[in-house]
Amino acid sequence: MDVLELARWQFGITTVYHFLMVPLTIGLSLLVAAMQTAWVRTGNERYYKMTKFWGKLLLINFAMGVVTGIVQEFQFGMAWSAYSRFVGDVFGAPLAMEGIVAFFVESTFLGLWIFGWDKLPKKIHLACAWAFSLATMASAYFILAANSWMQHPVGIVMQDGRPRLNSIWAVLTNNTVLAAFPHTIAGAFAVAGAFLVGIAAWHLHRKSEEERVWRSSLKLGTWVGVVAFSALAITGDWQGKLMFEQQPMKMAAAEALCHTEQPASFSIFAVGDVARPDCENVKSITVPALLSFLAHNDFSSEVKGIQDLVPMYQEKYGEFYPVDPRLGELSGKPIDYVPALPVTYWGFRLMIGFGGISAGLGVFMLWLTRKNRTPTGWWFPALGLAGIATPFLANSFGWIFTEMGRQPFVVVPNPTGVDGVWMFTAQAVSGVTPGEILTSLIALTMVYSVLAVVEFYLIRKYVRGGIPGVLPQKTDDGALAFAY
Amino acid sequence: METLWFVLIAVLWLGYLFLEGFDFGVGMLLPVLGRSNAERRVMINTIGPVWDGNEVWLIVAIGATFAAFPGWYAALLSAAYLPLTLFLIALIGRGVAFDYRGKVESARWRKAWDTVIIVGSWTATLCVGLLISTTVLGLPIDANGDRVGSVFAAFRLETVVGALAFAGYALVHGAVFTALKTEGEIRDRARHMALVLAPVALLPLVALLAIVAGLWAAVVVLVLGLAMWRLAANRDGQSFALMGLAIAASVAILFGTLYPNVLPSTLNDAWSLTIANTASSPYTLQVITWVAGFGTPAVLVYQGWTYWVFRKRIGVQHIPAAH
Numbered sequence: 001m002d003v004l005e006l007a008r009w010q011f012g013i014t015t016v017y018h019f020l021m022v023p024l025t026i027g028l029s030l031l032v033a034a035m036q037t038a039w040v041r042t043g044n045e046r047y048y049k050m051t052k053f054w055g056k057l058l059l060i061n062f063a064m065g066v067v068t069g070i071v072q073e074f075q076f077g078m079a080w081s082a083y084s085r086f087v088g089d090v091f092g093a094p095l096a097m098e099g100i101v102a103f104f105v106e107s108t109f110l111g112l113w114i115f116g117w118d119k120l121p122k123k124i125h126l127a128c129a130w131a132f133s134l135a136t137m138a139s140a141y142f143i144l145a146a147n148s149w150m151q152h153p154v155g156i157v158m159q160d161g162r163p164r165l166n167s168i169w170a171v172l173t174n175n176t177v178l179a180a181f182p183h184t185i186a187g188a189f190a191v192a193g194a195f196l197v198g199i200a201a202w203h204l205h206r207k208s209e210e211e212r213v214w215r216s217s218l219k220l221g222t223w224v225g226v227v228a229f230s231a232l233a234i235t236g237d238w239q240g241k242l243m244f245e246q247q248p249m250k251m252a253a254a255e256a257l258c259h260t261e262q263p264a265s266f267s268i269f270a271v272g273d274v275a276r277p278d279c280e281n282v283k284s285i286t287v288p289a290l291l292s293f294l295a296h297n298d299f300s301s302e303v304k305g306i307q308d309l310v311p312m313y314q315e316k317y318g319e320f321y322p323v324d325p326r327l328g329e330l331s332g333k334p335i336d337y338v339p340a341l342p343v344t345y346w347g348f349r350l351m352i353g354f355g356g357i358s359a360g361l362g363v364f365m366l367w368l369t370r371k372n373r374t375p376t377g378w379w380f381p382a383l384g385l386a387g388i389a390t391p392f393l394a395n396s397f398g399w400i401f402t403e404m405g406r407q408p409f410v411v412v413p414n415p416t417g418v419d420g421v422w423m424f425t426a427q428a429v430s431g432v433t434p435g436e437i438l439t440s441l442i443a444l445t446m447v448y449s450v451l452a453v454v455e456f457y458l459i460r461k462y463v464r465g466g467i468p469g470v471l472p473q474k475t476d477d478g479a480l481a482f483a484y
Numbered sequence: 485m486e487t488l489w490f491v492l493i494a495v496l497w498l499g500y501l502f503l504e505g506f507d508f509g510v511g512m513l514l515p516v517l518g519r520s521n522a523e524r525r526v527m528i529n530t531i532g533p534v535w536d537g538n539e540v541w542l543i544v545a546i547g548a549t550f551a552a553f554p555g556w557y558a559a560l561l562s563a564a565y566l567p568l569t570l571f572l573i574a575l576i577g578r579g580v581a582f583d584y585r586g587k588v589e590s591a592r593w594r595k596a597w598d599t600v601i602i603v604g605s606w607t608a609t610l611c612v613g614l615l616i617s618t619t620v621l622g623l624p625i626d627a628n629g630d631r632v633g634s635v636f637a638a639f640r641l642e643t644v645v646g647a648l649a650f651a652g653y654a655l656v657h658g659a660v661f662t663a664l665k666t667e668g669e670i671r672d673r674a675r676h677m678a679l680v681l682a683p684v685a686l687l688p689l690v691a692l693l694a695i696v697a698g699l700w701a702a703v704v705v706l707v708l709g710l711a712m713w714r715l716a717a718n719r720d721g722q723s724f725a726l727m728g729l730a731i732a733a734s735v736a737i738l739f740g741t742l743y744p745n746v747l748p749s750t751l752n753d754a755w756s757l758t759i760a761n762t763a764s765s766p767y768t769l770q771v772i773t774w775v776a777g778f779g780t781p782a783v784l785v786y787q788g789w790t791y792w793v794f795r796k797r798i799g800v801q802h803i804p805a806a807h
Contacts, residue, residue: 088554100779138748431630
């Protein structure tokens, strides 16, 4: 394998892994802050126990999100130095802002929150929880602004062959990030909601101590989930419409729509070889005219297919890669503008599918536990625990779709933006050896696998321990009872 | 504007080396100073609330380099690929180890994570030293800023001295910090350890400064000497402050000698990366200057407040018996 392929695998693996931790951290941080607020305001012990229990699981997960995030920040320079040079003027700013404005707050106040239970006045301690949970959201905003700029470059002029920032405001209010942020945050709450529901259902089934804690947690989780999914559907639709304008090829690839249709039908399920951009040998179950509506809010509009988009892309962005030894085998070769169709087609469907299952499960759980009922069958906790996986899967497939769908570009040209601002992924890699990337790829994958096992083990342990496992032990003089 | 950002990045590195320097040192000294589990808990608790915040100084130093000098960021990080991989793995291991070690009641479990903390702290601090001395001493890079030499180009005699320089500093700094933050037997042991280690452990730092800036190294020798003198006189706080001054002087000397280069090319002076040929546009620098102008003082205030909240010395009597 060459540097490009290895670097892509590494970025994919480290990013998907990082984003297993992040949504749970974001969603759970805010829910824990809310639980603590309820405790401080009402003095009700139940909310204190909820804060302690879910807070402990949050901390186990938080550490992993932080350490895997460090890799992300180094990775652009290490493996994608040509990219970093090309876009540094624009892309570095939101990353630096994230560090100064959000990450400092997050890590400092998290430390205060963990160790400050006995040291800080109640309300200040609570404020620390809000500080770090809101900072995780701010973090997400800056990172998504950076990612959205790659999907849709704005706020720039072209100077000496490189994009130069001329409006940070335009970058931070890019319509792509305005849609991506609520969608991502809603995804994070969906994860946190399902997490609460699954674990609380298990404890209710086991008739663990503190039934009311689990009852409240389950109720909170289901409602958070249901609201999150409504938000996901609305923001997803908005994002989809933007993508049809900004990256028509990505959306055609999402549908494996080979030929332009008017009105265009939405494919629910396909049998056959979706990998071929000519759509031979594919049978698909479709809903007539739905795709036209999703794309343009109009059931009779035209949606461009891959076969018609390819010549348009070739005309605008060139038919061949430049002749450059740094491009390796691709130097001077024709550019393939079609993303990996099985990945985009199925990624898009799995995102929506798992999201839908998760939403349905949330509503079902809410109905099952109406009026303080608890189903007695083993299937009840099993359903809840299995349900935890669904929003994680939906999130991962969503990101795989959105990032693979913009290939062969790493910076996608903005159809209405400044001319000449785009970059092919093949041009973005560092001048390092395949051996170096292979070394880090293997090392990081191994470390990440071990940590996944450890995190799973710890979460399981503390879930099983229930409430008694998380309440603090008192020391004689009350100092720093909590310790690592 | 470029100069301002060059100085700011030096300050961020200074913050990182000063702050994470002591939490690295505490991790490195864990097996020597912490003779029982309770003592190791005391040591870890001295840095528990703050190490993560300390580490953000690194994240911001790197992020600011990306934003202000993309050419520097791209060249240095890709050229030093292997040491950075090692660095990242050390930071990952160390970070989760602090969080996870106390979460299972088992001596084997704790011992395993202690090992991760110790090895991770040593590895990380050696890698930081290597990285900083590499950017100061230069690399075989071509006109494009790409490394031409072997994948081990960053490992040279001088940079290895640089790696040892920061490891040695962290070792003594960590011992001084432990003396400052603990009470009882462990405090005496830490103070004694710092004094014994200092002549050997601080030598590479002085050597690095002498290689880079000749006689300027004498300034740092003087400050370090004062720090040890105050420590011997039982003035932990003053000693700790002087250790901070020593690293500030070292960073000033290293970055001062480097300026206006950011990463010299060892092949051809014309290919050296400088603040001028790697900087972002004036507009970008202006944007991040505003952010840093408001953000950094706030960071100093609330991080300072954290240290104030946890200002009390810790002793073994504060550790719950069950753990």
